[in-house]
Amino acid sequence: MSAARSVLVSALGLLLLSGCVGATKATSAGTAAPAGTALRGAPPATTESASVIALGRAVKSYGQALAATAPASVREGLKLTAPNSAAYRYLEHMASMSEVPAEALPTAPPLAALPVGEDGFKFCTIPSNDFSCNTYSDFTVNQDGKLVDFTIDKQPVGPRLTVVSGQPVTVGDVKFTLMSAYRSIASSVLVVSVKVESGAEAITTNPRQWSYRGPDGKQATAVDSSRATLVIARSHVIVGMNLGMAKTGGYLTLSGCPSNDCPNGSFSGVLKVG
Numbered sequence: 451m452s453a454a455r456s457v458l459v460s461a462l463g464l465l466l467l468s469g470c471v472g473a474t475k476a477t478s479a480g481t482a483a484p485a486g487t488a489l490r491g492a493p494p495a496t497t498e499s500a501s502v503i504a505l506g507r508a509v510k511s512y513g514q515a516l517a518a519t520a521p522a523s524v525r526e527g528l529k530l531t532a533p534n535s536a537a538y539r540y541l542e543h544m545a546s547m548s549e550v551p552a553e554a555l556p557t558a559p560p561l562a563a564l565p566v567g568e569d570g571f572k573f574c575t576i577p578s579n580d581f582s583c584n585t586y587s588d589f590t591v592n593q594d595g596k597l598v599d600f601t602i603d604k605q606p607v608g609p610r611l612t613v614v615s616g617q618p619v620t621v622g623d624v625k626f627t628l629m630s631a632y633r634s635i636a637s638s639v640l641v642v643s644v645k646v647e648s649g650a651e652a653i654t655t656n657p658r659q660w661s662y663r664g665p666d667g668k669q670a671t672a673v674d675s676s677r678a679t680l681v682i683a684r685s686h687v688i689v690g691m692n693l694g695m696a697k698t699g700g701y702l703t704l705s706g707c708p709s710n711d712c713p714n715g716s717f718s719g720v721l722k723v724g
Contacts, residue, residue, distance in 0.1 A: 451540055459546045459699070468658045470624070471651070474559065481511040482525075485605065489575070492503065492504075498627060501595070502568065502569070504619060505569050505589065505591060505594060505595075505714055506508055506568045506569050507567045507589075508563065508595070508597055509562075509570065509571065509586075509589050509597070510571070511527060511530055512530050512531075512537070512541070512584065512589075512597060513563030513571035514528050515528075515541060516573075516610055516717070517526025517562055517563045517573070518562060519548060519562055520548065521545045521546075521548045522580035523542060523546050524544055524545040524585070525541070525542070525545045526622070526641055526646055528542065529595050530596065531596055531597045531598070532592050532594070532597065532598045533684055533712065534610035535539075535592075535596070535597070535598040535599065536598065536600070536606075536607045536611060536621070537577075537589075537597040537598055537600060537607075539611050539613040539630075540611055540632075542613050542630065542695050543611060543613055543629075543630035543632055543643070545612075546629040546630050546643040546688055547612045547630075547641070547643050547688075547690050548642070549687075549688040550687075550688050550689060550690040551575055551676075551679065551687055551688075552677055554668070554720045555598075559660050559661055561575070563586075563696055564577070564583075566586075566587060567587075569587070569589055570585060570586055570587035570588075570589070570630035571585075571586050572585040572586065573586075574586060576612075578598070584602050584603055585603055585604075586600055586601070586602055587600065587601055587604070588600055588601040588604070599717050608636075608637055610632050610633045611630075611631075611632045611682045612628075612630060612631045612632065612698055612723070614628045614629065614630065614631075615631070618645075618647070619704070619719045619721045620637065620719075621709050621713045621717045621718065621719040621721065622649065623637075623649025623650060623651075624646070624647065624648055624649055624653055625645075625646075625647040625724045626644055626645070626646055626647075626704050626718065626719055627645040627647070627701075628643075628644055628721055628722070628723060629643040629644060629645050629677075629688065630642070630643050631643070631698055631723050631724060633696070633697060633698060636694070637657075637671040637694075638694070638695045638697075639673065639692050639693065639694055639695075640670065640692070640693040640694070640696035640697065640698065641660075641690070641691070641692050641693075642690070642691045642693060642702065642723060643664075643688055643689070643690050643691075644657070644688070644689050644690075644704070644721070645686055645687075645688055646679070646681055646686060646687055646688075646706070647685075647686040648682065648683055648684060648686070649683070649684065650680040650684065651683055651709070652680060652681060652682045652683045652707045652708070652709040652710070653680075653681050653706045653707065653708055653709055654679070654680055654706060654707055654708075654709045654712055655678070655679055655681065655689070655704070655705065655706035655707075656664075656676075656677065656678040656679070656705075656706075657677075657679075657689045657690070657691050657704075658671065658675050658676070658677065658678075659674050659705060660672065660675075660691065660702060660703060660704050660705060661702075661703045662691075662693050662696055662700055662701070662702045662703070662723070663699075663700050663703075664696050664697045664699065665697060665700050668695070668696075670693040670694075670695060670696035670700075671693070671694045672691050672693060672694075673693070673694050674688065674692045675689075675692060676689040676690050676691065680718070698723055698724030699722050699724045700722075700723055700724075701721065701722055701723065702720070702721045702722075702723050703716065703718060703719075703720050704718060704719050704720070704721055705718040706717075707713055708720075
């Protein structure tokens with residue numbers, strides 16, 4: 451696994467998130483019929499059993515997309531999801547995090563999606579230790595068979611997830627755009643991805659020196675965030691931050707400087723998160 455996945459790995463180890471209404475609840479792994487038998491009240495190969503099989507395949511592919519290291523491979527899983535659903539936005543967030551430059555983050559071990567029943571999976575930082583695992587289950591689908599929602603460790607995903615890619619904050623000819631943010635249940639870590647676009651000059655920015663003040667006025671400390679990053683002229687990078695004990699709805703103060711005039715020509719801006 452690329453080092454660019456380290457924030458994602460920590461997110462998978464911490465994140466507890468959920469989502470949309472009006473979906474159809476999937477048959478749980480605990481109620482699936484034994485192999486070789488029909489679901490209760492229906493003959494073999496019914497529409498219901500076929501839909502359960504299709505759901506299982508979609509969930510497995512979704513887990514594989516989450517475990518991928520290349521952004522394009524992560525986004526390949528979007529075709530399995532309903533547009534703008536919690537399942538879609540969660541995967542889009544992970545794709546943004548996978549774009550963080552490898553050299554900007556500490557290394558982390560690879561994670562694999564391990565099957566749980568017929569329609570779930572888990573990620574474990576230590577495969578032999580269940581306490582290191584997070585289980586993805588309770589997947590729901592819409593009438594077209596697209597994934598809509600799910601839980602992580604039985605906690606809903608959507609309310610803790612923000613995917614924006616909205617209006618950038620411009621400082622001189624440098625632009626900062628919030629791409630996504632989510633807040634874990636286990637540790638209250640807020641994981642944020644930001645797109646940094648340079649203008650005519652190369653710039654250096656260090657997210658470990660950025661600051662975040664939540665809606666409650668509390669200052670959050672950056673943990674496992676991108677290191678100082680060079681952005682060459684007329685290009686962009688995605689940077690990632692883990693903010694300890696933070697909530698969405700606050701303000702992120704960003705900073706940087708022209709690479710040929712650091713730190714004298716420093717600049718800063720403020721970005722709303724959520």
